[in-house]
Amino acid sequence: MGGIWMNSKKVLAEHIAFELGVSSSEVLDLIEVPKHDNLGDLAFPCFTLAQKLKQSPEEIAKNLTEKVQHPLFEKVEAKGPFFNVFLNKKMVSQEVLKTVLGEGNNYGSSQEGIGQNVVLDFSSPNIAKPFSMGHLRSTVIGQSLANIVEKMGYQSVKINYLGDHGTQFGKLIYAYLLWGDEEKVKANPIKELLHLYVRFHEEAEDDSSLDDEGRAWFKKLEDGDSEAVKLWKWFREESLKEFSKIYDLLGVEFDSYNGEAFYNDKMTKAIDLLKENGLLTTSEGAEVVDLSDYELPPSLIQKQDGATLYATRDLTAAIHRQEAYEFDQAIYVVGHEQSLHFNQLFIVLEKMGYQWAKHMHHVPFGFILKNGKKMSTRKGEVVLLEVVIQEAIELAKQNIDEKSPYLEDKDEVAKMVGVGAIIFHDLKNERLNNIEFSLGEMLRFEGNTGPYIQYTYARACSIIRKAERAIGSNVAGLDDPYSWPIVKQLESFPNVIYISFREYEPSVIAKYLIDLAQSFNKYYGQVKILEADEMIDYRLALVKAVSIVIKEGLRLLGIQAPEKM
RNA sequence: GUCCCAGUAGCUCAGCAGGAUAGAGCAACAGCCUUCUAAGCUGUGGGUCGCAGGUUCGAAUCCUGCCUGGGACGCCA
Secondary structure, three states, X not given: OOHHHHHHXXXXXHHHHHXXXXXXXXXXXXXXXXXXXXXXXXXXXXXXXXXXXXXXXXXXXXXXHHHOOOOOEEEEEEEOOEEEEEEOHHHXXXXXXXXXXXXHHXXXXXXXXOOOEEEEXXXXXXXXXXXXXXXXXXXXXXXXXXXXXXXXXXEEEEEOOOEOOOHHHHHHHHHHHHHOOHHHHHHOHHHHHHHHHHHHHHHHOOOOHHHHHHHHHHHHHHOOOHHHHHHHHHHHHHHHHHHHHHHHXXXXXXXXXXXXXXXXXXXXXHHHHHHHOOOEEEEXXXXXXXXXXXXXXXXEEEOOOXXXXXXXXXXXXXXXXXXXXXXXXXXXXXXXXXXXXXXXXHHHHHHOOOHHHHHXXXXXXXXXXXXXXXXXXXXXXXXXXXXXXXXXXXXXXXXHHHHOOOOOOHHHHHHHHHHHHHHXXXXXXXXXXXXXXXXXXXXXXXXXXXXXXXXXXXXXXXXXXXXXXXXXXOOXXXXXXXXXXXXXXXXXXXXXXXXXXXXXXXXXXXXHHHHHHHHHHHHXXXXXXXXXXXXXXXXXXXXXXXXXXXXXXXXXXXOOOOOOO
């Protein structure tokens, strides 16, 4: 990672090191960014070297101000024990703006992952159930991580590991046979199937024979009973149709829809491998992999009755994916309640001798709560995502009608803004935080929201349109106090992307965009950008650079940026 | 009982491989649209950073204990 900033840091470190007679790498590690803008751009705290040099930190800082000089440094000053440096705004901003405008959309891209594959397992809704808010989280986080990973040069493989297998399908099939109506299901598949599912659980509370029948139908399904399979296929197909509506709205596409059922006939191979490695032991009638040497509970592979479990399935899937994609990294975007499961899974794979298991990561996220508690599908306490999205789009439309009645493509823009609000709301906070479900919060368009960022972008685009001149051919530096924070933020974009990649944390980018938009809106409010003076080209270069970075940042989050709104 | 995660402004959250005056947004109040999109900007009020110890020149940030909330802990996924 180069850039003028790093360069300035190095120059500063070398100067300080020379004056103090210590190594420059030692100094470089200590240089930091001051907490407040009025304290400068780079700071060197003198505490640590005080003992070594037998001088007080204050003295060291003061001495440095007399000695350190360089064209890159506009001003240096001692503030107590800190040696603070103000960078040459013109030089730095010119360099940064040239870089951003020169690289365009590629600004912040990296070659780090070139030639390597990353498999991302995300979204993974359950067939015949509504697309829940929890699945929304997995979907938008996964999609964003895929974008980020690609920005880092990797090839992404997006897998939707559909929940299309399990006892619940036996129950659902039986419920359908008892009370189902083909026409109703065709007209409104998810809603109707959920209705059957909820009814089944209600009635099963009084009549336990229903559970037995459900299990029996699941067994039939596994054994390939034609009626069971036919119904299962139908449910799956109708569900996928419904899901694809949501994926279209969110702009998400997958490379594979291989769900749990896909691995049904592949599990014996995995079990045989476990046996060959001598990893399976019998415990209370079940086959398990003992993990006590890792201080973890055993991983259950086969039930007493010989049936397989999700660990078996995930194991099989991991091996299959490694064979199919030869991934260099695998990411599972799954709720944090499954942390133990993934810990176990990765360790079992390692015990099987797979070195690649070290490059598998569970990326957990918090719940979406209702009244402080997890929402339950069984009780029918679901908020339908599609309804929420439609509502957001509708609200965006109202805003447009009110604020820009002459806008072309109103519906298209309303969609971008409504969907943007929903996605941004989900991505702006740390993944692991639980979120209390609040429609009001999701539909907010002011303050720290997606539409606020989009609005900032639209403002920038509007200025660029009105300028009616080529931008980028004439770029010198800016040195006013309002553009400076923007320049510094633009400079940090590549590093922000890198951190979000390292932490698998899209919120890092979301927060960055809020900060950038805030600085830009302050600038916009204070500086007349289109004033026809000798600096206009430089200001326009700044506006253009901001628009490039906001658009690209939003793209990494999976959000579109309208040029007018 | 064991393990994991969280506790910062009235609310939602930043800040946490230690650093200088703990920051945004929402809500409240007061301003700013004959000039680049007011989905914006400016200002005011609002804090024992869960509690108690410890490490350090320095702790919201690291360590220990406790309290509170959430989650996981073998035949669900």
